Amino acid sequence: MTDGFIRVAAAIPRVKVADVAFNTQEIESMMVCAEGQGVEVLCFPELCLTSYSCQDLFFQQLLLEEAENALFKILELSRNLGLVAIVGVPYSYQGMLFNCAAVVQGGKLLGLIPKTFIPNHQEFYEKRWFSSSTMLSGEHIVRFCGQYVPIGRHQLFCLNDVTFGIEICEDLWAPTPPSSHLAIKGAEIIFNLSASNDLIGKYQYVRDLVIGQSARCHCAYVYTSCGYGESTQDIVFGGKSFIAENGRILAEGTRFSFRQELTVAEIDVERLRAERRRNTFFAKSYEMLASNDRCNIVDIESAGFSESSFALTRKINPLPFVPRxxxxxxxxxxxxxxxxxxxxxxxxxxxxxxxxxxxxxxxxxxxxxxxxxxxxxxxxxxxxxxxxxxxxxxxxxxxxxxxxxxxxxxxxxxxxxxxxxxxxxxxxxxxxxxxxxxxxxxxxxxxxxxxxxxxxxxxxxxxxxxxxxxxxxxxxxxxxxxxxxxxxxxxxxxxxxxxxxxxxxxxxxxxxxxxxxxxxxxxxxxxxxxxxxxxxxxxxxxxxxxxxxxxxxxxxxxxxxxxxxxxxxxxxxxxxxxxxxxxxxxxxxxxxxxxxxxxxxxxxxxxxxxxxxxxxxxxxxxxxxxxxxxxxxxxxxxxxxxxxxxxxxxxxxxxxxxxxxxxxx
The missing domain is CATH 3.40.50.620 (HUPs)
Incomplete structure (x- = not known):
């Protein structure tokens, strides 16, 4: 973080359904590209290692093992990079399958965050394959990719004095999104790994959800949803990415692209902190949370980004008092x-x-x-x-x-x-x-x-x-x-x-x-x-x-x-x-x-x-x-x-x- 700014990105890679090797190459190339742009945290879509639309192939042991092997490769690549990558991966545990976000940096697997709200309506049948994070009561440490790692929805990550949390797709649509809890517990940035298909009017609705949640929680919200390559059997994934800050869109990606899309923006964390300090309801919300509803905080070692080399690219209005x-x-x-x-x-x-x-x-x-x-x-x-x-x-x-x-x-x-x-x-x-x-x-x-x-x-x-x-x-x-x-x-x-x-x-x-x-x-x-x-x-x-x-x-x-x-x-x-x-x-x-x-x-x-x-x-x-x-x-x-x-x-x-x-x- 430099002068309160942290550079983040939402990535939409091309995918092939169940082609883990191809998907891994796409993810790795985007990680290298983002590193070159000074990105400190990079978020990928939901289940991007396998693709979201594998359906009953998620029951196949081969696919699950290949996903773990792919995450091994990404961990190896991350040893030579400074950024934090958040990757979507399926994970099998105690006879259940979880739709997870894996947090990766410097060769370490820092945490697994399972999806909480599993959609099972209209075109979505996720409960057929995945279990909710609520099935994991208490703290769990699991072994994945040869490392012991915490798994659960109540996790926060601290990088260079910036705290972020993660939720997955449908979690944002719920009456009580996990991100609200995470924000009250200290998350200043929320990353959402999503697989949201495109329908008439849905893009604007999702955009409004992202804007609204970032305003309500006085946080930044980074949302990325899968795009080209997902199955078009019955629905189409056009690819959506938004980076919002306290009720305002900073950047959004191109829809219906046939190429990789990387949406980059600088988050002003100090601005968010100033907003929270001014609003007494934030402290009251913290007080109202159950005392035993705690968050595990994972400290991430600084990647050593140079403050002197940080060039601000974010558009800043020279006349902030004057209406657009x-x-x-x-x-x-x-x-x-x-x-x-x-x-x-x-x-x-x-x-x-x-x-x-x-x-x-x-x-x-x-x-x-x-x-x-x-x-x-x-x-x-x-x-x-x-x-x-x-x-x-x-x-x-x-x-x-x-x-x-x-x-x-x-x-x-x-x-x-x-x-x-x-x-x-x-x-x-x-x-x-x-x-x-x-x-x-x-x-x-x-x-x-x-x-x-x-x-x-x-x-x-x-x-x-x-x-x-x-x-x-x-x-x-x-x-x-x-x-x-x-x-x-x-x-x-x-x-x-x-x-x-x-x-x-x-x-x-x-x-x-x-x-x-x-x-x-x-x-x-x-x-x-x-x-x-x-x-x-x-x-x-x-x-x-x-x-x-x-x-x-x-x-x-x-x-x-x-x-x-x-x-x-x-x-x-x-x-x-x-x-x-x-x-x-x-x-x-x-x-x-x-x-x-x-x-x-x-x-x-x-x-x-x-x-x-x-x-x-x-x-x-x-x-x-x-x-x-x-x-x-x-x-x-x-x-x-x-x-x-x-x-x-x-x-x-x-x-x-x-x-x-x-x-x-």
């Missing part, structure tokens, strides 16, 4: 509805006559204003009850000012314009500050003046102030304490900047009328800025937020994995390199750039917690929130030293790797 294109319409409508209903409920509860909002011509205030209009429309209130206040100051540009006025006019709200320059200059005189000194006092005085104006106007009109700040700004502390940091209800407080941009664009295209659409789209294209410093000589925005604190798409990426999963900097760095590799729609960032802004993120995230400790109310819209009353409870005096130390180590490594070598040829 196919879900964008539904998700954006859902988010806007959550925000609007939250605000509408607060308006109704307080019996407010109006709401007051500062409109700057930027992304955040535009989204918040759209939430206000939607809430008023839902309540059947006149939009004139929305008081939009534009407050030009020292850094306000013509572009943002004009956009704010046009937008408010188009939406039909009440407009107020109050220039803050004179009031701020008077304040500077009162406190003895030189207005030519463009420092933090210069900037924050403007933000606090604007907040004071909004608060006082809200009292004038019998309403309350709607906050516009977003999740990204609050995470970085990019807000003036008791300035734009404060409001009576903050509708954007759990919406990150990358999502704000997509939401505002979606509103422009799908909700706004023709008059406001052009204005909103121009706002989307406007550089992000607090406009607290004077514009340049041509009247353009001079103070660009992302030049100062870093790209929001990077910070939102960091934020997601810190809040959602608690990943350490080293792992986030590795994932960011993969996510921002230039193969998607986002910008490419090199190692040094990512390491630099990662340190900035952690430094600011820790240092600015005091602002988040007293946030106003606001609706949670996604899985991440920093409300001090809900999802994020952090002491403001926490020390960031360990996180910063790791970030600086990453930066030093990247700078060292970029230095030219002094070695002479």
């Amino acid at each position: 294109e196919e879900d964008l319409d539904f998700r954006c409508q859902e988010i806007l509805s959550i925000q609007s209903q939250g605000l509408a409920t607060r308006i109704a509860h307080t019996k407010a006559q109006s709401v007051v909002i500062g409109v700057s011509g930027g992304l955040d205030s535009t989204l918040a204003l759209m939430v206000c209009t939607h809430a008023f429309d839902c309540l059947g209130l006149n939009r004139k009850g929305i008081v939009g206040v534009t407050m030009p100051g020292f850094g306000t540009t013509e572009r943002t000012y004009n956009n704010s006025i046009r937008l408010m006019n188009a939406l039909g709200i009440t407009i107020r314009e109050i220039n803050i320059s004179d009031a701020v200059m008077l304040h500077f005189r009162d406190i003895g500050h030189d207005p030519q000194k463009h420092d933090v006092v210069y900037e924050n005085a403007q933000a606090r003046e604007r907040t004071q104006i909004l608060m006082d106007i809200s009292h004038q009109v019998g309403g309350f102030v709607v906050g516009t700040g977003d999740l990204s700004e609050l995470a970085l502390g990019w807000a003036t304490y008791n300035g734009d940091h404060m409001s009576m209800y903050a509708v954007n407080s759990s919406v990150p900047k990358t999502l704000v941009k997509h939401l505002v664009r979606w509103v422009a295209v799908n909700v706004a009328d023709e008059e406001s659409r052009k204005t909103i789209l121009d706002i989307v294209d406007t550089p992000i800025s607090p406009e607290l410093l004077p514009a340049d000589s041509e009247g353009n925005i001079k103070q660009i937020t992302e030049d100062l604190v870093g790209p929001y798409e990077l910070h939102d990426f960091f934020l997601y994995y810190v809040l959602r999963y608690g990943f350490r900097p080293k792992k986030i760095f590795r994932m960011a390199l993969r996510a921002f590799d230039g193969k998607g729609e986002t910008q490419t960032y090199d190692e040094a750039t990512i390491a630099k802004w990662l340190e900035v993120f952690f430094r600011r995230f820790f240092a600015q917690q005091f602002k988040r400790s007293c946030l106003p109310d606001g609706p949670k819209v996604g899985s991440c929130s920093i409300s001090p009353r809900g999802d994020w409870r952090m002491p403001p005096d926490a020390v960031s030293e360990e996180w910063i130390k790791e970030c600086r180590s990453l930066l030093q490594q990247t700078l060292s790797s970029e230095e030219p070598s002094n070695t002479k040829a």
Whole structure:
């Protein structure tokens, strides 16, 4: 396991019915292929050594002995490989025949796991040949392939600090799958050796089962079902393979293939552990299990996979907060509805006559204003009850000012314009500050003046102030304490900047009328800025937020994995390199750039917690929130030293790797 990732694979070999020698060659070739791809655990289909569809040939002693001989050969091959292989094999014991998964590594047979739920309905007649694992009560040690090995359904295997369990085909379909028990006992990955024939609609049903079980158990689920070569006497096996993680498919194989199929993916085990730690029902489920229902844990020696040679191939979304294109319409409508209903409920509860909002011509205030209009429309209130206040100051540009006025006019709200320059200059005189000194006092005085104006106007009109700040700004502390940091209800407080941009664009295209659409789209294209410093000589925005604190798409990426999963900097760095590799729609960032802004993120995230400790109310819209009353409870005096130390180590490594070598040829 490297940075919490383990590479696994689901194999679908070609088979010939009862031709054990051919089947063994196929399995061996796929083991060698998987080893070459850095796979650590490789799972084959049910009864792959003999083929699943042998029927009454399973009663033949020759077939059973040839299967054991074949497993001998696989054990010999495994001595020269590092991976763990899970192979389907029949095993005869105490007058019964069991449909087993054999776990193989380094020449050792580590365990036999029999199938528990034996199907005997419709096209399946397995009870004719096989017995259930429930026939084996207690612990059993058997001799197979010249080795003593545990057999039973309650077995877990631990490889490089990763624990996995195994079930077979029909086990997944049962009301109480063995994998649920195994997951509660500690299995983080479940492997399923299957032989599932193809029918109309069955593929999607099985896919949904795999997704659902991985979500329910907060585990990864690796499923592989036999394909080409199985008997087509009455049914067809098209070959199915899925690798799912916590309710999401990471990879799936090609169906109806006439070739070997190897489906490979990296499982993020640390992500699964983070999910389990958050959910109290996992601990409760463990408590409810019978104390005598124990699992045998088999420790597997590390194969010595090199962390430095591990190259992440898993696709990682660089914009984890942004819905996928196919879900964008539904998700954006859902988010806007959550925000609007939250605000509408607060308006109704307080019996407010109006709401007051500062409109700057930027992304955040535009989204918040759209939430206000939607809430008023839902309540059947006149939009004139929305008081939009534009407050030009020292850094306000013509572009943002004009956009704010046009937008408010188009939406039909009440407009107020109050220039803050004179009031701020008077304040500077009162406190003895030189207005030519463009420092933090210069900037924050403007933000606090604007907040004071909004608060006082809200009292004038019998309403309350709607906050516009977003999740990204609050995470970085990019807000003036008791300035734009404060409001009576903050509708954007759990919406990150990358999502704000997509939401505002979606509103422009799908909700706004023709008059406001052009204005909103121009706002989307406007550089992000607090406009607290004077514009340049041509009247353009001079103070660009992302030049100062870093790209929001990077910070939102960091934020997601810190809040959602608690990943350490080293792992986030590795994932960011993969996510921002230039193969998607986002910008490419090199190692040094990512390491630099990662340190900035952690430094600011820790240092600015005091602002988040007293946030106003606001609706949670996604899985991440920093409300001090809900999802994020952090002491403001926490020390960031360990996180910063790791970030600086990453930066030093990247700078060292970029230095030219002094070695002479």
